[in-house]
Amino acid sequence: MNARLLILLPAALISAPALGQGDSSPLDPLFTCRDIVDDSARLACLDAAVDALRGDTERGDVVAVDREQIEAAEEATYGLSIPQLRLPGLSLPGGGEDVELAALEAETASPDRTIIRDDNGQIERIEGLRVVEISENRSGDLIVRLANGQVWRQTDNTHVQLSRRRGVTEYTATISNGALGSHFMRLDNGGRRFRAERVE
Structure with a gap:
């Protein structure tokens, strides 16, 4: 597991774009202390900063999660229209069980899946x-349920031909x-991609 940690503030809902914004971090006081030249003053500053960080962690104001947990949460919520994103399982100190479960379920459901990320x-x-x-609703739109529990609905009129010989x-x-x-979906039948939205 990746040893690098990302510190999040779960006390309030965090929007996805906000995760990469802002100049402040709960670790900033530690970094500031590191620049103090006087040994005694630097040690006193570090002790105070660590105590404050420990208190924030014990209250649940700060939670440390690793990159794998973040990526599992991103995969679990992919396609959902969530204006404010709370990463699953991170509401309690030492959380992450829900994220780890989601990652395990995704791996079990589609072990050969490949996740492509941009720059x-x-x-x-x-x-x-x-x-x-795969089913159709009353409007004739395809409803595709995936093994990971996600359900996607076709939102355009693209004709998708399914083989009768294939389960x-x-x-x-x-x-x-x-x-x-x-979002677009394409089934591995050589057909055209079609617009789809996640409904579950």
């Missing part, structure tokens, strides 16, 4: 997601980003 580390598309059910559970899906927060 900023954001998910660009996910390939090889196992399909467990639904033999399909995998690729979901990719579109413009303005939209």
Whole structure:
């Protein structure tokens, strides 16, 4: 597991863009102390900063999570329209159980999936997601349920031809980003991609 830690403030809902913004960090007081030349003053400053950080951690105001937990949460919430993002399992000190469970379930559901990220580390598309059910709603839109529990609904009129010789559970899906927060899905039947939105 990646040893690098990311410190988050879970006391308030954190929007996804805000995770990369702001100049302050709970670790800033420690870094400031490190620059003090006088040994006694530096030690006193570090002791005070560590005590404050420990208090914040014990109250749940600061939680440390690793990169794998962040990426698992991003995968679990991929496609959801969430104006304010709270990473699952991080509401309590030492949290992360929900994120670890989501990662385990995703790995079990589609062990051959591939997550493609852009230069900023954001998910660009996910390939090889196992399909467990395909149906149509009253409007004729495809409803695709994935093995990881996600449900996606077709939002355009693209005709998707399914093979009668192939069981639904033999399909995998690729979901990719579109413009303005939209998404596309393509089944591995050589067909065209279609617009889709996540409904569960």
